[in-house]
Ligand SMILES: Nc1ncnc2c1ncn2[C@@H]1O[C@H](COP(=O)(O)OP(=O)(O)OP(=O)(O)O)[C@@H](O)[C@H]1O
């Protein structure tokens with residue numbers, strides 16, 4: 438099987454102005470590598486600030502990378518230009534968390550869904566209205582709702598508009614960044630079901646970003662756990678939930694009540710705050726909060742090594 442998405446050594450850093458005119462670099466994503474097979478879902482989980490959104494933006498080329506490659510169906514997405522880039526952009530779409538702020542309030546729903554086709558020119562103009570109508574049907578919205586404005590929809594319906602818009606250019610990869618986090622639980626389930634059905638019907642590949650392991654449990658084939666810009670554990674879903682190896686992953690899992698009760702993961706709270714991202718520790722970034730820490734952990738960054746088939750962990754104690 439060839440990976441649709443092959444991310445190698447991706448880094449994204451932000452310049453942060455300090456006093457006396459100095460600039461420090463914040464490595465929001467630091468040398469991250471992963472693959473996603475066609476038709477599968479890789480979930481990226483981690484606490485707030487761990488770099489999930491920045492990784493997504495880096496993959497989608499919506500923020501400048503400071504290193505690495507993003508292979509998309511065999512070509513290097515980050516190296517493309519001109520017409521080739523325009524074509525590739527149509528293949529990668531992002532659904533954001535907040536359907537309230539990510540939809541232009543002054544546009545009717547039909548114009549919002551149509552916009553990617555207009556800007557990327559993926560379909561002859563005459564065919565666009567029919568395609569918009571088809572997309573509305575596909576995401577479970579009614580034809581008469583095409584004329585409404587975003588404020589006339591519920592949160593779940595707005596996210597359906599966001600999904601229809603993402604589908605407009607026939608993408609292969611859809612990046613969902615906290616796509617259901619702003620919705621209440623019942624509506625979350627509906628949208629997750631819709632995303633799964635669309636994946637089956639259209640053969641979509643998902644990069645599914647969420648801080649909520651309960652959601653990820655229903656929505657992933659593989660899971661990458663991020664901590665301070667690094668992937669600390671990467672495994673297939675069952676291995677990650679049944680046999681978590683990194684102390685940070687164990688702590689995250691124990692904070693999910695349903696997961697905790699079912700799997701009887703030893704309950705463990707994550708003490709302390711993450712270190713200053715502008716001044717990360719030399720060794721393992723989780724060392725300052727890790728219950729298993731020993732001197733060697735502070736000496737060097739542990740590499741992300743295989744501990745089993747389909748299971749990699751960056752921890753010398755794993
Ligand atoms: N444009 C920016 N300029 C400077 N720093 C940024 C910028 N965007 C993100 N950061 C920093 O990069 C780090 C990663 O942020 P990011 O938004 O990717 O995390 P996240 O995992 O998506 O968090 P959340 O769960 O809150 O969405 C954080 O320390 C954040 O403050």
Ligand SMILES: [Mg+2]
Nearest residue numbers: 489490491615
């Ligand atoms: Mg985010």
